[in-house]
Amino acid sequence: MAFVPLKGVYVLDCSTLLPGPYCTMMLAEMGAKVVKVERAGTGEPMRTTIPGCFDYLNGNKKFVTLNLKQPKGKALFLKMAEKADVVVEGFRPGTVKRLGIDFESVKKINPAIIYCSLSGHGQTGPYANIPGHDVNYQGLSGLLNISGNPEAGPEFPDGFQAADLSGSMFALVSILAALNAKDKSATYLDISISESLAMWMMPRFFEYLSEGKPSKSKFMGRGPYGIFETKDGKYITIGVVENHFWDNLCKVLNFDDLASDPTLGSWHARNHERAKIVPRLKKAIKKKDADDWIRILTAADIPAAPVCDFEDWHNNPQFKYKNFIPTKTDGSIDRNAFRRFPLTDIKIDNQQNQEDTAIGKDNFEILTDLGISDTEIDAYKKEGVI
Amino acid sequence: MAFVPLKGVYVLDCSTLLPGPYCTMMLAEMGAKVVKVERAGTGEPMRTTIPGCFDYLNGNKKFVTLNLKQPKGKALFLKMAEKADVVVEGFRPGTVKRLGIDFESVKKINPAIIYCSLSGHGQTGPYANIPGHDVNYQGLSGLLNISGNPEAGPEFPDGFQAADLSGSMFALVSILAALNAKDKSATYLDISISESLAMWMMPRFFEYLSEGKPSKSKFMGRGPYGIFETKDGKYITIGVVENHFWDNLCKVLNFDDLASDPTLGSWHARNHERAKIVPRLKKAIKKKDADDWIRILTAADIPAAPVCDFEDWHNNPQFKYKNFIPTKTDGSIDRNAFRRFPLTDIKIDNQQNQEDTAIGKDNFEILTDLGISDTEIDAYKKEGVI
Numbered sequence: 001m002a003f004v005p006l007k008g009v010y011v012l013d014c015s016t017l018l019p020g021p022y023c024t025m026m027l028a029e030m031g032a033k034v035v036k037v038e039r040a041g042t043g044e045p046m047r048t049t050i051p052g053c054f055d056y057l058n059g060n061k062k063f064v065t066l067n068l069k070q071p072k073g074k075a076l077f078l079k080m081a082e083k084a085d086v087v088v089e090g091f092r093p094g095t096v097k098r099l100g101i102d103f104e105s106v107k108k109i110n111p112a113i114i115y116c117s118l119s120g121h122g123q124t125g126p127y128a129n130i131p132g133h134d135v136n137y138q139g140l141s142g143l144l145n146i147s148g149n150p151e152a153g154p155e156f157p158d159g160f161q162a163a164d165l166s167g168s169m170f171a172l173v174s175i176l177a178a179l180n181a182k183d184k185s186a187t188y189l190d191i192s193i194s195e196s197l198a199m200w201m202m203p204r205f206f207e208y209l210s211e212g213k214p215s216k217s218k219f220m221g222r223g224p225y226g227i228f229e230t231k232d233g234k235y236i237t238i239g240v241v242e243n244h245f246w247d248n249l250c251k252v253l254n255f256d257d258l259a260s261d262p263t264l265g266s267w268h269a270r271n272h273e274r275a276k277i278v279p280r281l282k283k284a285i286k287k288k289d290a291d292d293w294i295r296i297l298t299a300a301d302i303p304a305a306p307v308c309d310f311e312d313w314h315n316n317p318q319f320k321y322k323n324f325i326p327t328k329t330d331g332s333i334d335r336n337a338f339r340r341f342p343l344t345d346i347k348i349d350n351q352q353n354q355e356d357t358a359i360g361k362d363n364f365e366i367l368t369d370l371g372i373s374d375t376e377i378d379a380y381k382k383e384g385v386i
Numbered sequence: 387m388a389f390v391p392l393k394g395v396y397v398l399d400c401s402t403l404l405p406g407p408y409c410t411m412m413l414a415e416m417g418a419k420v421v422k423v424e425r426a427g428t429g430e431p432m433r434t435t436i437p438g439c440f441d442y443l444n445g446n447k448k449f450v451t452l453n454l455k456q457p458k459g460k461a462l463f464l465k466m467a468e469k470a471d472v473v474v475e476g477f478r479p480g481t482v483k484r485l486g487i488d489f490e491s492v493k494k495i496n497p498a499i500i501y502c503s504l505s506g507h508g509q510t511g512p513y514a515n516i517p518g519h520d521v522n523y524q525g526l527s528g529l530l531n532i533s534g535n536p537e538a539g540p541e542f543p544d545g546f547q548a549a550d551l552s553g554s555m556f557a558l559v560s561i562l563a564a565l566n567a568k569d570k571s572a573t574y575l576d577i578s579i580s581e582s583l584a585m586w587m588m589p590r591f592f593e594y595l596s597e598g599k600p601s602k603s604k605f606m607g608r609g610p611y612g613i614f615e616t617k618d619g620k621y622i623t624i625g626v627v628e629n630h631f632w633d634n635l636c637k638v639l640n641f642d643d644l645a646s647d648p649t650l651g652s653w654h655a656r657n658h659e660r661a662k663i664v665p666r667l668k669k670a671i672k673k674k675d676a677d678d679w680i681r682i683l684t685a686a687d688i689p690a691a692p693v694c695d696f697e698d699w700h701n702n703p704q705f706k707y708k709n710f711i712p713t714k715t716d717g718s719i720d721r722n723a724f725r726r727f728p729l730t731d732i733k734i735d736n737q738q739n740q741e742d743t744a745i746g747k748d749n750f751e752i753l754t755d756l757g758i759s760d761t762e763i764d765a766y767k768k769e770g771v772i
Contacts, residue, residue: 005563018589030563045628049653052596053589127691127704130684133625135611136691140702144613144623145695147545148534154621154693156612157543159533160586169555174730176562177391177416189730194691195708196728198699200551203404203439208696209719210438216695225521226542227530235540237530239519242431267435298516305513305522305580307540309531309602310594313584316526318513322581333595342582344560344575 004031015090016044021057022168028060040065043359060352065360107186114178122192137163141197150220167193223270234290239303390417401476402430407443408554414446426451429745446738451746493572508578523549527583536606553579609656620676625689
């Protein structure tokens with residue numbers, strides 16, 4: 001049975017850029033009412049740096065502006081916080097305290113508040129006040145050190161914002177856990193992005209210990225597991241870990257000598273002896289086109305998939321089947337049918353999706369909800385409070 | 387106030403390797419009782435492939451063995467499932483149906499069950515039966531296509547299992563959301579790993595659209611944002627995005643001409659004109675040691691951090707402050723004090739941590755809980771049911 005898990009949950013969000021907004025986007029997608037509080041006037045930086053990303057991250061929220069530095073702006077924030085179930089903020093440590101909207105201040109007026117601070121390195125410790133972005137946390141967490149070429153120095157893999165999203169996901173998990181708690185006392189969630197990513201590195205850390213602290217080159221060296229170029233200049237991935245997949249691969253490629261080679265009898269062995277495997281595999285895969293290989297390899301029950309670019313998303317059979325990128329008749333993305341959460345039995349509240357992400361769009365509605373009169377709202381506007 | 391959010395929640399887990407076990411490890415860490423069901427005899431593959439990782443992922447769970455192919459094994463599983471709040475499985479689509487332990491079978495005896503299937507591409511669609519591993523999902527999701535050298539083909543960044551963990555995290559979030567729902571009817575969660583990772587790629591996808599579908603080289607090209615080698619052969623990261631950080635960087639490095647260069651006035655511009663910046667930045671950073679740069683750059687309020695390897699975790703000031711790797715007096719990791727979840731106000735139930743991860747360790751306890759006699763348990767053992 002499909003359900004909207006967070007119906008009735010009210011989230012007040014004054015975070016910016018990616019980490020906080022990604023977390024609250026998911027909360028909104030699960031049915032929470034998320035009020036995004038932006039700086040009066042300019043709004044948050046993502047509006048201008050990457051507008052498309054701003055719309056994606058925030059297109060299911062309410063938009064309110066507030067000048068938190070003015071006493072009246074602070075008072076309005078606290079009035080909203082009184083009614084909220086969750087507050088999310090992503091300022092530098094110390095800022096909310098200075099503004100008077102910190103956990104202690106909100107707790108006084110709302111003893112059941114869940115207050116989540118999402119910051120680079122957490123609220124305390126020697127790094128707490130050091131600014132950072134995704135690449136800095138990726139370095140600290142140990143990720144970058146085992147990235148790039150196994151035989152060379154670290155390389156920033158870009159790809160996606162692994163660190164920022166680790167913070168988003170652990171903030172999300174912690175908020176859901178707190179909402180789930182029977183005891184409804186105030187809860188403070190101090191999420192550190194660099195620590196969150198380190199949590200994702202833990203399986204690698206224990207692998208590293210388990211294997212006797214190998215060198216980077218040894219730790220990263222892979223046998224029939226990686227990216228291979230095809231005849232048509234495209235790329236496919238092959239992910240052979242288990243022995244039965246290795247047997248299947250050798251059969252398809254007529255690698256009879258490798259199949260019977262006793263030095264290649266396990267995942268570890270094939271990584272260690274990769275020089276015997278990788279050059280031949282590269283050469284073999286170069287002989288046919290990507291589509292042909294995907295058909296041949298998957299038919300032989302071998303883990304393989306195309307390397308997609310974003311254009312491929314529209315035509316990949318699996319993503320197409322799932323209607324991953326719903327489009328309107330004119331070919332543009334249909335934001336009202338668009339999912340921001342993987343398909344599950346959880347019903348997504350698409351009614352909240354909207355094309356209109358104008359700054360301060362919902363000032364009137366939200367302030368009216370707080371019992372503030374039209375005249376007062378006009379005065380707030382004139383004074384630059386909203 | 388600290389709390390154990392999942393106290394009293396009972397999770398039955400027959401998943402293997404990384405994706406499912408990482409999810410249930412987090413559930414256990416939040417206080418759930420997780421019973422790990424392994425194949426009678428050999429146990430799950432991770433025990434032998436990466437033992438250290440197995441202990442990390444499962445060291446806070448109960449260990450039970452079952453031969454699910456025997457009718458008596460299946461009957462025992464269903465008896466446990468009757469009492470469970472959550473079932474997690476990671477078999478290939480179709481397997482649980484064949485074994486008779488699928489959602490429909492469990493729902494009949496437990497109308498409030500939350501049943502989570504975690505698979506490569508989801509339970510349905512043209513890719514559903516194609517096997518896969520992390521690298522394959524990374525390719526499909528679009529991650530690999532924008533990895534590695536901006537001027538060259540894709541490169542597997544290794545680092546961490548981004549795809550597997552995306553599946554873990556969305557399974558975790560979905561289970562928490564379902565536990566949170568007021569309506570306690572049976573819920574089926576069909577989590578696709580490739581789709582989960584694509585969800586993490588969405589901010590990049592919308593950035594790509596927002597920027598008019600740039601080429602890989604243009605999309606990935608970065609200015610003062612990346613990894614830089616220092617005099618002592620170490621590496622640091624610099625993450626200058628905002629203009630005020632750029633000003634600070636130029637001041638510290640005496641890049642007066644760049645600071646006043648009107649073509650470098652924004653994040654976008656600095657990425658575009660990176661040829662003016664990166665070579666000079668590389669040269670400058672090569673002139674001092676890593677520790678010196680971290681001190682100098684952070685004192686000037688510039689986003690910077692060291693590139694740590696796993697050994698550095700023990701000595702990094704921030705991780706040390708947070709007691710990230712608690713050790714015993716003999717220097718070994720103290721598993722009883724070890725955290726598997728970032729530090730928050732959520733109280734972690736460390737009582738569950740254990741060094742002993744022997745296969746079938748808790749068979750007796752769990753079967754006794756089901757009202758099964760010692761004689762019956764002995765018979766099950768002899769018949770290879772457990």
